Amino acid sequence: NAGVTQTPKFRVLKTGQSMTLLCAQDMNHEYMYWYRQDPGMGLRLIHYSVGEGTTAKGEVPDGYNVSRLKKQNFLLGLESAAPSQTSVYFCASTAALHNEKLFFGSGTQLSVL
Amino acid sequence: AQSVTQLGSHVSVSEGALVLLRCNYSSSVPPYLFWYVQYPNQGLQLLLKYTSAATLVKGINGFEAEFKKSETSFHLTKPSAHMSDAAEYFCAVSKGGSYIPTFGRGTSLIVHP
Numbered sequence: 200n201a202g203v204t205q206t207p208k209f210r211v212l213k214t215g216q217s218m219t220l221l222c223a224q225d226m227n228h229e230y231m232y233w234y235r236q237d238p239g240m241g242l243r244l245i246h247y248s249v250g251e252g253t254t255a256k257g258e259v260p261d262g263y264n265v266s267r268l269k270k271q272n273f274l275l276g277l278e279s280a281a282p283s284q285t286s287v288y289f290c291a292s293t294a295a296l297h298n299e300k301l302f303f304g305s306g307t308q309l310s311v312l
Numbered sequence: 313a314q315s316v317t318q319l320g321s322h323v324s325v326s327e328g329a330l331v332l333l334r335c336n337y338s339s340s341v342p343p344y345l346f347w348y349v350q351y352p353n354q355g356l357q358l359l360l361k362y363t364s365a366a367t368l369v370k371g372i373n374g375f376e377a378e379f380k381k382s383e384t385s386f387h388l389t390k391p392s393a394h395m396s397d398a399a400e401y402f403c404a405v406s407k408g409g410s411y412i413p414t415f416g417r418g419t420s421l422i423v424h425p
Contacts, residue, residue: 203355230411232412234415239321239417240417241318241402241415241416241417241418242356242402242415242418243415244412244414247412249411257412289355289356291355291356293411295411300346300358300361301348301356301358301413303355303356303357304355305353305354305355306353306354306355
């Protein structure tokens with residue numbers, strides 16, 4: 200029972216480089232989210248998706264793009280990484296039934312030098 | 313708009329002492345409220361949730377929270393702290409049907425022997 204799987208777990212980038220973070224869930228959930236976690240800031244929503252083929256901006260979307268081509272996958276892209284994007288990134292998903300809980304992945308530690 | 317305020321970024325207790333983590337919310341409609349816990353190097357997992365069925369909610373690991381509408385609060389308590397309770401705790405609020413929770417900044421619980 201995998202749940203929500205994030206890859207990679209760690210990554211170091213140089214300023215200006217690009218990368219894609221992959222989130223996969225095997226629970227047939229409709230909603231998927233990308234959050235970033237920074238010390239003292241809690242979790243802030245970057246982008247989210249309410250179903251295959253749809254995405255929407257969250258609280259801090261600048262510098263990120265997302266895609267949900269398949270229901271089980273939600274990709275987060277950084278086109279030109281900046282040091283301000285150094286953070287821990289969490290993916291989550293939910294079935295969106297009666298305000299069900301979010302299921303979280305184990306996170307991706309990203310450092311941008 | 314909805315928001316969550318967690319009072320105290322760090323709470324320190326002795327093993328066996330009462331744990332009280334404070335959460336106040338603002339919401340324009342009746343809210344759904346959640347407490348999540350994050351152990352080191354892990355994603356968040358649900359402790360408990362309030363969805364209007366009962367004002368006192370019992371969660372896992374002996375934690376409980378009471379919804380007080382008049383005080384717009386949803387404080388988390390545990391009668392007797394255990395060393396294994398040391399973690400980061402997040403309060404979250406969402407509007408019924410929105411499935412887009414807003415998280416507080418988190419409270420780090422430190423448990424001393």
